[in-house]
Amino acid sequence: xxxxxxMLPLGLCLAGGTGTGKTRRLLxxxxxxxxxxxxxxxxxxxxxxxxLDPKLSFANFFVEIARQRGQSDRVILLDGVNFxxxxxxxxxxxxxxxxxxxxxxxxxxxxxxRSSGAAYYEKRAIALLAVLIRLAxxxxxxxxxxxxxxxxALSQGKPLSCHNPAGEESLQRLENFLQxxxxxxxxxxxxxxxILEPFRSEPWHDIFFVGxxxxxxxxxxxxxxxxxxxxxxxxxxxxxGLYLLKQLWFSTIMMRxxxxxxxxxxxxxxxxxxxxxxxxxxxxxxxxFAVRREALGCPIVAFQQVSQIRSALGDExxxxxxxxxxxxxxxxxxxxxxxxxxxxxxxxxxxxxxxxQITEQYSTQYQDKSRTLAPQIRPRVPADYFFTLPxxxxxxxxxxxxxxxxxxxxxxxxxxxxxxxxQWPQRPRLLSPREYRA
Numbered sequence: 001x002x003x004x005x006x007m008l009p010l011g012l013c014l015a016g017g018t019g020t021g022k023t024r025r026l027l028x029x030x031x032x033x034x035x036x037x038x039x040x041x042x043x044x045x046x047x048x049x050x051x052l053d054p055k056l057s058f059a060n061f062f063v064e065i066a067r068q069r070g071q072s073d074r075v076i077l078l079d080g081v082n083f084x085x086x087x088x089x090x091x092x093x094x095x096x097x098x099x100x101x102x103x104x105x106x107x108x109x110x111x112x113x114r115s116s117g118a119a120y121y122e123k124r125a126i127a128l129l130a131v132l133i134r135l136a137x138x139x140x141x142x143x144x145x146x147x148x149x150x151x152x153a154l155s156q157g158k159p160l161s162c163h164n165p166a167g168e169e170s171l172q173r174l175e176n177f178l179q180x181x182x183x184x185x186x187x188x189x190x191x192x193x194x195i196l197e198p199f200r201s202e203p204w205h206d207i208f209f210v211g212x213x214x215x216x217x218x219x220x221x222x223x224x225x226x227x228x229x230x231x232x233x234x235x236x237x238x239x240x241g242l243y244l245l246k247q248l249w250f251s252t253i254m255m256r257x258x259x260x261x262x263x264x265x266x267x268x269x270x271x272x273x274x275x276x277x278x279x280x281x282x283x284x285x286x287x288x289f290a291v292r293r294e295a296l297g298c299p300i301v302a303f304q305q306v307s308q309i310r311s312a313l314g315d316e317x318x319x320x321x322x323x324x325x326x327x328x329x330x331x332x333x334x335x336x337x338x339x340x341x342x343x344x345x346x347x348x349x350x351x352x353x354x355x356x357q358i359t360e361q362y363s364t365q366y367q368d369k370s371r372t373l374a375p376q377i378r379p380r381v382p383a384d385y386f387f388t389l390p391x392x393x394x395x396x397x398x399x400x401x402x403x404x405x406x407x408x409x410x411x412x413x414x415x416x417x418x419x420x421x422x423q424w425p426q427r428p429r430l431l432s433p434r435e436y437r438a
Contacts, residue, residue, distance in 0.1 A: 008270075100126060154177070250288040271288070307337075346380050
């Protein structure tokens with residue numbers, strides 16, 4: 001299938017079960033084509049990307065493909081050994097937004113029911129964290145480490161100082177905080193330390209905590225490709241760190257919609273996530289996907305089951321997936337995913353033909369047949385269809401809900417035809433976008 005580069009900001013999602021070829025037959029060849037195209041683009045249009053792979057299923061393959069394409073010098077690998085300092089305090093975001101991001105990352109965007117008392121202390125902790133971040137941003141070398149040190153000083157009852165006049169209001173708010181009830185003060189500071197705790201441990205200590213000059217605006221404007229390839233069982237707070245990185249990337253891309261901010265507005269910025277259900281969260285995806293076209297953000301996500309997406313996004317799941325204009329469905333054992341694919345395919349009116357045989361009374365020799373044509377509404381692609389798709393086959397839904405075949409990767413048409421005839425003689429096939437026959 002041919003892709004138009006201009007179509008990519010519309011978004012793409014892949015849904016398929018384990019072993020169906022979702023990653024190796026569709027996602028990796030697609031990214032290989034993107035890397036090949038990148039070589040021919042002008043320097044100011046060479047796309048940038050953030051690649052998240054929570055289960056380490058394809059990130060290393062992607063890095064190898066980039067090396068083969070001669071573009072490894074533009075790839076930044078984050079894997080626990082290799083890293084780059086990404087300073088959230090130099091992201092250009094207001095302190096309140098950074099504090100909210102750090103708090104949301106603590107549970108990787110999950111929504112948790114809390115008592116009114118716990119919600120009160122969390123709200124105060126986010127406000128206090130924003131004040132500390134504002135003060136830290138006035139320092140020569142701002143960092144989350146400096147924010148943590150200031151929180152430690154407040155825990156010991158020590159006042160803070162700032163030589164910049166812009167910090168006077170923040171200092172006054174901190175002095176008022178120190179006058180609060182000791183028990184309440186400890187509860188709020190404890191919440192602040194809990195928010196910062198995941199970033200004190202490796203690998204996030206070297207990436208987010210110690211500061212540095214690199215920020216994602218440089219990746220956006222200079223065309224860098226950040227690839228996260230952390231070992232799932234060996235990385236502490238994996239989802240927390242990936243969630244913060246994703247939020248910073250979304251905000252960096254959406255900044256381009258503000259015409260008062262000087263930046264590159266010609267470069268596509270991709271967000272590529274395998275095992276999407278592990279890194280998605282309520283609010284962040286919906287906000288970014290809604291403005292993807294205006295911001296030239298190109299989301300490409302892959303997942304196995306709709307039930308996993310529903311669990312992660314709650315009531316937002318259908319809205320979030322609906323914002324991705326292009327969808328590819330492979331074989332899946334998840335009924336929810338297959339019925340969702342059936343729903344997207346829509347319905348079609350089919351003329352059903354039936355015959356009724358009428359026998360005259362006391363006679364078996366003369367009989368009449370009655371032919372009846374009746375319209376019936378049927379799903380264009382039934383859910384059962386996706387239970388039996390062969391490996392490498394997929395159905396594509398675009399803006400016009402057209403259906404396409406993705407042939408088995410690496411096979412010629414003749415080889416594929418022979419393979420299908422021997423392995424899947426009874427496989428269902430599409431006759432046209434308006435007909436289905438088993």
